[in-house]
Amino acid sequence: MEGFLGGLAILVDPWVMFMVFLGTVLGIFVGALPGISGSTTIALMLPMTIAMGPIPAICFLGAIYCAANFGGSITAIMVNAPGDPSASATALEGYKMAEKGQAGLALGMSAVSSAIGGIFSIFVLIIAAPLLARAAYSFGPPEYFALAVFGLSMCAAIGGDSAVKNLIAAALGVLIATVGMDLTTGVERFAFGIDELADGIKFVPVLIGLFAVGEMLDQVVRRAEKAKIIAMDAARVPGMAEFRKCNRSIWIGSGIGTFIGALPALGATTAALIGYNETRRWSKHKEEFGKGSIEGVAGPEAANNAAVGGSMVPTLALGIPGSATTAIILAALIVQGVRPGPHLFTEQPTLLYAVFASMLAANLFYLALGLYMAKFFARISLVPPAILWPFVFVLSIIGAYGPDQSMGDVVIMLVAGVVGFLFRRTGFSPAPLIMGLVLGGKMEETLKQSLIIFGDDVSMFATRPIAMALLSITAIGLFWPLIARFWRMLGVQR
């Protein structure tokens, strides 16, 4: 509690508070822009935060993450075009409500349930992250290796066409992480005599390329029409009757969102979809779903915002990203010289609690902004793509060039952009590649350390119960389709 109060005290700093506010406004803004997600924006903004120092930088990026999920719901309700993928479940009922002339109520419920979900998950984060970190103190290299393998195996479930494609992307990310000098032997790997590759591939240009340029190139091919906005009344705070109706949905969404978010790799989009399904399952008004149910807005909105706090739990406590966006935030922490993990709670508690406090503040900011300025933010979707996307490309160039003022980084960013574009066209998701890139180094390092501890005997992993449990869960998860098929075959034979 003392640490958290210290974190709150940091928010008194006008500069930090301003960065949180700016991050919130930017988060809602980009969340409302169809095509530009929170992860794309955080990747684009990352280079600009390098000079800020760790606390304002992470508070700024954290605020964007919190607010972008909510921002996505504005256009999901008003235009039926989710600004952020996590708002896709909101569009199902929110747009139907808007068509019935209840856009203001849908936006109001979205803002309130998002804030409740977000604040709930931050309190879970405040309680659970230190406990998880304390448990992780007993972790050695074998446990961290098993955790990284488990985290990567969870990539099978995010985005993309198929689990195999997600695993391929994750493996490619790990392979890319091996580029550059091997720190234990000093051997240069996959550098091919190119100076820019000798120090390894930097996160920033790859992140910007995969997310921002890849998306921009995809938009060039699609060249979507300008959105048409629906007429609306002002967003309004839902009344007591509406709250009573949605009470259960909000708490179901908050619980599911926090839990899904805390699982490595699964983020807000999965949380929102499961939140929507569970809200419908437990609703007393199932007949309203599909026709504009306010519960169908409250449940997924609480879930996708609760996933934000949940996904920060493994990111900060273990250094294992809880989602694609937290993988980028993890990269931002590393760029700032902060290495997330259990020791962070003893070495830099102020930074941690400042992050928690800033996320709390961001939730309150977007609640106020969402209720009073939703109409304005909804108009953001009217920005012509012919203006928006070329600007994103220019910002990407500056973002890749800025940190080291190197044209080599711009070229790496463009190559990553082409990879991101090809990924999108062939049913791959860029998120597992980022997870692989972020976790790859840690995976190799901990495997090497484990083998030194075990005297090169791999079977010694069996003597470490936590590592074995994690590896077993990974194996069961990966081979589950085969196991299930085998059971079905046995059932047929009987």
Place this chain on the structure above:
Amino acid sequence: MRPARNPNHAIAASIAAVAFAAIAATFTFEPVPPGLPGLGAVEFPRLVSAILFLLALILGLTAASPTSEDDAPRISSRAWLIFALCLGFLPVMEIVGMIPAIPLFLLVVGLLWGGTAWPTLALSALGMGIAIWIIFVKIFRLTLPKGWLVTLLGF
């Protein structure tokens, strides 16, 4: 009737080729002094490449399901032109410098994109160019590439 081509086979083959090339490249790494404990420099990349190869094989063998390639729109000639302009941004930047290249790029790509009147595009391109100059050059003190033409003219 000829069956539709499954793009997953081509994807699997490309991934397998990448994995194979990565394994081959590990044989060009400098040798590690003998006697070092644990994994050397080549084992981990080889392990990951082998897993990648295996996954590509699985994708190739189980590639019956339709993929999003079926939904991916054709790349029009205009889109190719915008791609070329994106690539062309770098040499133009080398010549005239980044700040003058930005409004030029925004205007030309915006016109090619279509759907917005040119005065709006011109105005927004100019505004964004000025905004970028103020934020990155004046506030963040970033040294952006000047371009040899600008240097030659003595600006």
